[in-house]
Amino acid sequence: MGISLTAWGGSQFFNIVFAVLILVIPFLKVDQQKAVFTTSIFVAFYLIVAAISPRPGAALILSPAGIALLGSLAFAILANVIRHYSHAFEYVNILKNTVIGLFFGAIVILSLGLLSEVSGRYLTVIMPFRRSGVPLVESVAEHFVPTGAQFFQEYLILLPFAVFGAMQLLNKRDISSVFVLVLAASGFYISGSFSRLMIFSSIAIALLAAVGFITVTSSIFRPLLTGIGKQATGKSETRTGLKIMYSLFMIVVLCFPVITPSYGYSWVLSADIPTSISNSGSTYRGHDPSFLEALTWLEGSTPEDSIVAAWWDYGYWITVMGNRTSLADNATINGTRISVLGQMFMSPEEESLEILDSLDADYVLIFLAGTKTANQQFGDLYLLGGGGDESKKQWFIRIGGFEDAEFMEPDGFSPNDNFWENSFLGRLMPFTWELAVDAENNVYQEYEFNPERTNLYAYNMKYPADGNGPLRLAFASSSLQPDAPPGRFSGVLIYEIVKD
Incomplete structure (x- = not known):
């Protein structure tokens, strides 16, 4: 357990499980002295192994996670002492009053903000109904709140067995059964905060459904x-x-x-859904080598000390596979830096260049996705939308400190004139509005926003490779070349910043 903390912060979930389990042990009919002895050894080794590691280090001992374990262990030891010096009928009442006192004490600590060192994400996990409201946190897909439909979709067949398994374990009330129940309850509670944490509810469902399935099957056979x-x-x-x-x-x-x-x-x-790098992070199913090609070019065709400005989604890829420094990455720890990048992408060109200069950036990378069609009358037309930066611009806007209405139409997706004319991202995207069509294939060549119409764009590279600056196109995926065949596209554009 201690070693697991060095790899993933989510392993602290098991701190909750074991802290609650140790709190429950004094209420169970088990050998209390043996239980206290074994839990003391477990907590000691767990904290020591984690403390001697560079991450999380000794700070874990005095962190809320460490205090929860030590506090529950202290309660178990205190309960063992009370058992020896009190009557049997008083023992349970004393324990109940102690637990109630600890519960209200925890509420006071949370209310006074004494756990301020806990990040917003961890507090949201502890209190799933408390949403941070921070655009950066909300922009991460894994932080979306799972719905009841998602649970039903993922665990449809297993849910009846899980419910029956929980009922069987409640009847047993031994320490093994209580451990599974605590693990299951904690898993369901935690998974209610972020969709990525549904992995813990899957552990709960797997254990409970297994118990239910074995019980039913054994009774029949x-x-x-x-x-x-x-x-x-x-x-x-x-x-x-x-x-x-x-x-x-x-x-x-x-x-x-x-x-x-x-x-x-x-x-x-x-x-069968491909990994993000396999389909270049787009919403399209299937293999797309665009990002892999871009990262290969980045590693082989740019100086080793190059710094790349890109949205945080691509930070790890740029650092690990492109072997270049990225200004932000998927850890999303440096929220200030990501906010600055949002400002850079959504500000006018001159202000954006000043930000890039202050960050010592050498290249700017964007990722775009959509569909290209060939029309005999109007030529090549592009429909934007497929999981690229054209679909993430609302987060660029909000995290950068702007309002949606400044750059998007009322539908919350379509870019408006101000986006194309006065935002750096609009300049980086090699498109301009060409026409709109409605469901009856009527064509409109004068721009007027209408949610019933589909906007189509023409190719227009604003920073060509042979231009004078302030940026020059250095790399473009094959699907974003002007002569690319019609069909779905998802590609990377890398611009070199022209410096004096």
Whole structure:
């Protein structure tokens, strides 16, 4: 457990599990002295291993996570002492009052802001109904709040078994059952804050559903007893029909979500979604080498000390695969830097260049996606939207400190004239508005926003490779070349900053 903290901060989830479990132990009918001894060893080794590692280091001991473990252990030790010096009927009441006191004490600590060192993301996990309202946090897809439909979609078949398994464990009340219940309850609670944390609810569902499935299956396949007393014998032949029906039913039920779409995706289709780098981070299914080609070019065709200005989504790729310095990365720790990048992309050209100069940037990278069509009358036309920066501009705007209405139409997606004329991102995107069409294929060549119309754009590179600056196109993916064939495109543009 201590080693896991060195790799992923999400491992602190298990701090909650073990802290709650240790708090519950004094209420269970177990050997309290043995339980206190083993938990003391566990907590000690857990904190020591984590403390001697560079990350998280010794600060973990006095962090809220460390204090929670030490506090629960202190409560277990105190409960063991109380057990020796109090009557049996007083013991439980004293423990209950102590737990209530600790609960209200925790509320006071949270209310007074004494846990201010806890980041907004961790506080949101602890209190799922408390949303930070910070655009940077909200812009991360993994931070979206999962809905009931998502839980139902992911765990449809397993939910009945999980509920039945939880009921079985509640009846047992031994330490193993309590551990699974605490793990499950904590997993469901935590996963209610961020969609990426649904991985913890999957642990809960897997354990509870396994218990429920084994209980049901064993009861059906258990031989019937005939006879009286010691003469009772097990005969399974009388239940052969039931066993066959149950087996066939379970095969069909477990195969159902594999072959049948649920909210648009079956389990097979969901598992078939490519990794981000494989499809260049677009919303298109399938392999797209555009970003891999761009990163290969970046590593082989730019100076080793080059600094690349790009949105944080591509930071790790630029650093690891492009082997170049990125001004922001996917850790999103430096919110101030990301805010500055948002300002840079959405400010007028002159102000943006000043920001880039202050950041010592050498290149600017953007990623675009959409669909290209060939029209006999109007030539090549582009429909923008497919998971690139054209689809993320609302976060550039909000994180940069601007208002949506400054750069987007009322639909919250379509860029307005101010975006194309007065934002640096609009200048970096090699497109200009050409025409709009409606559902009846009527063409409108004078711009007027209408949510019922589809805007189409013409190719217009504002910073060509042979230009005089202030930027020059250094790299363009094949799908973003003017002579690229019609169809879906997702490509990278890298501009070199022309310096005096």
